[in-house]
Amino acid sequence: MQAVNFLYLSQEEVIAAGGLDMDGTLAMVEDTFRLWGKGDYVQPTKPAIRWGPPITENTRGRVIAMPAYIGGDIDMLGIKWIPSMPMNPVKHGIPRACALIVLNDPYTGVPVAVMDGTVISAMRTGAASGVAAKYLAKQDASILGLVGAGVQNRTQLMAISRTIPALKEVRVFDVNQDKARGFCEDMATQVQPALRAVGSAREAIEGTDAFVTATVSSEAYVQPDWIKDGALHIEISSWDTHPSALVIYDKIFVDDWKTIKHGAKHVSARAVVEGVIPESRISGELGEIVAGTKPGRETDKEKILFNPIGLPVNDVSEATRIFRVAKEKGIGRTLPLWEKPIWV
Numbered sequence: 001m002q003a004v005n006f007l008y009l010s011q012e013e014v015i016a017a018g019g020l021d022m023d024g025t026l027a028m029v030e031d032t033f034r035l036w037g038k039g040d041y042v043q044p045t046k047p048a049i050r051w052g053p054p055i056t057e058n059t060r061g062r063v064i065a066m067p068a069y070i071g072g073d074i075d076m077l078g079i080k081w082i083p084s085m086p087m088n089p090v091k092h093g094i095p096r097a098c099a100l101i102v103l104n105d106p107y108t109g110v111p112v113a114v115m116d117g118t119v120i121s122a123m124r125t126g127a128a129s130g131v132a133a134k135y136l137a138k139q140d141a142s143i144l145g146l147v148g149a150g151v152q153n154r155t156q157l158m159a160i161s162r163t164i165p166a167l168k169e170v171r172v173f174d175v176n177q178d179k180a181r182g183f184c185e186d187m188a189t190q191v192q193p194a195l196r197a198v199g200s201a202r203e204a205i206e207g208t209d210a211f212v213t214a215t216v217s218s219e220a221y222v223q224p225d226w227i228k229d230g231a232l233h234i235e236i237s238s239w240d241t242h243p244s245a246l247v248i249y250d251k252i253f254v255d256d257w258k259t260i261k262h263g264a265k266h267v268s269a270r271a272v273v274e275g276v277i278p279e280s281r282i283s284g285e286l287g288e289i290v291a292g293t294k295p296g297r298e299t300d301k302e303k304i305l306f307n308p309i310g311l312p313v314n315d316v317s318e319a320t321r322i323f324r325v326a327k328e329k330g331i332g333r334t335l336p337l338w339e340k341p342i343w344v
């Protein structure tokens with residue numbers, strides 16, 4: 001009984017266990033936001049390794065450790081360790097981010113699984129926006145804009161196209177126009193709405209009911225007068241919108257205000273730190289809306305910003321979903337931590 005084994009899952013095995021099942025991810029992420037809203041979690045502020053000020057994350061890169069415990073039926077402890085090197089796709093032909101997740105039994109603390117977290121991380125980020133769109137987009141939203149044709153906007157589209165059922169048209173802009181075209185070709189086989197690559201960020205944003213900014217830009221380009229009444233703006237990356245623009249939003253929601261404020265990097269935090277808006281203008285956290293303790297969208301006119309930092313609890317819960325499916329289906333390899341501990 002003293003032997004400790006854990007399940008190892010490569011990226012291919014994560015996918016075989018349902019890693020790309022966005023319906024499953026959406027359900028898990030929404031449940032996790034509900035538990036967050038009820039306070040059934042433990043999550044310290046995430047430490048980051050950087051080689052300079054926050055803006056260098058988009059040049060040199062960074063690494064974050066994201067530990068969490070999530071309660072309810074999930075009842076799991078874990079950590080995601082995720083480097084982000086923005087030049088990877090261009091210089092090395094590998095993804096910007098490359099994550100590893102460890103799950104631990106919350107009572108003995110022993111590891112139960114180690115797995116690729118790259119797919120899980122992108123899927124849970126997309127699903128968080130899908131849940132945000134469910135509560136914060138207009139019911140009849142039909143046009144979506146995507147700025148950035150990278151990994152994140154793939155999962156943003158997978159999720160949002162499921163939670164905004166009236167969606168008909170998607171406009172995609174990337175500074176790399178070939179990439180935007182390739183994105184449209186690829187994603188057209190996966191989602192219903194018609195996809196179109198456009199020639200500027202303005203075309204991807206102006207007149208849309210919802211738009212996502214998910215780039216590695218170090219400069220703000222979103223212009224407030226492009227944003228129409230009733231629009232939902234989801235800012236996934238950090239520097240695309242200037243803090244001064246935040247005065248135009250009727251409501252600003254985040255996923256974890258304490259961590260965002262502490263990091264002072266996301267546009268919602270910079271707008272508060274720079275005195276553009278008072279802290280009281282932060283309307284709340286998505287978990288509070290899902291748990292029913294705060295209202296989301298209340299009128300069709302409201303311009304709403306959702307500015308998430310990404311929750312470690314969502315990595316742990318989504319990894320738990322994959323772990324449980326993998327165990328049930330016999331996917332993955334069992335590895336020993338030890339046969340018998342040398343010291344007790």
Ligand SMILES: NC(=O)c1ccc[n+]([C@@H]2O[C@H](COP(=O)([O-])OP(=O)(O)OC[C@H]3O[C@@H](n4cnc5c(N)ncnc54)[C@H](O)[C@@H]3O)[C@@H](O)[C@H]2O)c1
Nearest residue numbers: 096148150151152174175214215216217236237308309310
């Ligand atoms: N908030 C969260 O929860 C969360 C989670 C994961 C990633 N992120 C952030 O999302 C961002 C995107 O990640 P990714 O994995 O999609 O990266 P990626 O490298 O796969 O894609 C980024 C894309 O942005 C494009 N781009 C750069 N500058 C642009 C500009 N000015 N206008 C239009 N396109 C531009 C690039 O050409 C590239 O195609 C990163 O900044 C990352 O840190 C946030």
